[in-house]
Amino acid sequence: MNWRVLGVGTAVLWIITAGVVAALFVQGHTRPATDGRTEILLAPAERDLVLAEMRDLLKAVHGVVTVLGSPSPNLKEAEGAARGAGMAMAADVNPAIMLKLPLAFKQLGMSIHKDMDHLADGIAKGETSQQILNRLSSMTARCTTCHDMYRFGTTK
Numbered sequence: 001m002n003w004r005v006l007g008v009g010t011a012v013l014w015i016i017t018a019g020v021v022a023a024l025f026v027q028g029h030t031r032p033a034t035d036g037r038t039e040i041l042l043a044p045a046e047r048d049l050v051l052a053e054m055r056d057l058l059k060a061v062h063g064v065v066t067v068l069g070s071p072s073p074n075l076k077e078a079e080g081a082a083r084g085a086g087m088a089m090a091a092d093v094n095p096a097i098m099l100k101l102p103l104a105f106k107q108l109g110m111s112i113h114k115d116m117d118h119l120a121d122g123i124a125k126g127e128t129s130q131q132i133l134n135r136l137s138s139m140t141a142r143c144t145t146c147h148d149m150y151r152f153g154t155t156k
């Protein structure tokens with residue numbers, strides 16, 4: 001047994017593995033979609049999970065704009081709606097899904113959760129409706145950007 005060869009072989013294998021994981025982390029598991037977007041391939045249960053999170057994001061936006069439009073706004077309710085879609089929501093995403101999502105997707109998604117927390121802080125600090133709407137608009141710009149870039153497909 002030549003230990004040096006074994007050592008080099010192990011190092012090479014390690015580097016290849018690290019490279020594959022890094023490439024996955026950046027590119028995710030994707031293919032070109034028929035409509036010009038990039039399709040992210042997830043297992044059906046993973047897709048269900050991410051889409052449920054999407055619907056919760058829309059509910060958070062809905063919760064905040066509904067309070068803003070009310071004649072006697074319940075700011076605690078608006079703050080709670082935003083906070084519910086903050087970083088706490090992102091914390092439990094499973095690592096298998098994270099590897100399948102492209103880096104740009106993860107960054108856009110994380111920026112939304114972070115800004116939902118900033119929005120909740122802004123509401124708590126008594127920002128004006130205009131300031132709050134500006135925050136929401138900067139977020140919905142990212143919702144639509146991401147929707148124009150990606151869609152989900154499923155693998156078995």
Ligand code: HEC
Pocket residue numbers: 051052054055057058059061104105106108109112139140142143144146147150151152153
């Ligand atoms: C990082 C990318 C990304 C961001 C940011 C994002 N979405 Fe999505 N969203 C997606 C993708 C991809 C889909 C699936 C689209 C498809 O397959 O056609 C989706 C789907 C949805 C759906 C449909 C859910 C279902 O059950 O079919 C809703 C609602 C939604 N998003 C709301 C939002 C809202 C509201 C925001 C912003 C506050 C947002 N999304 C931000 C990527 C994103």
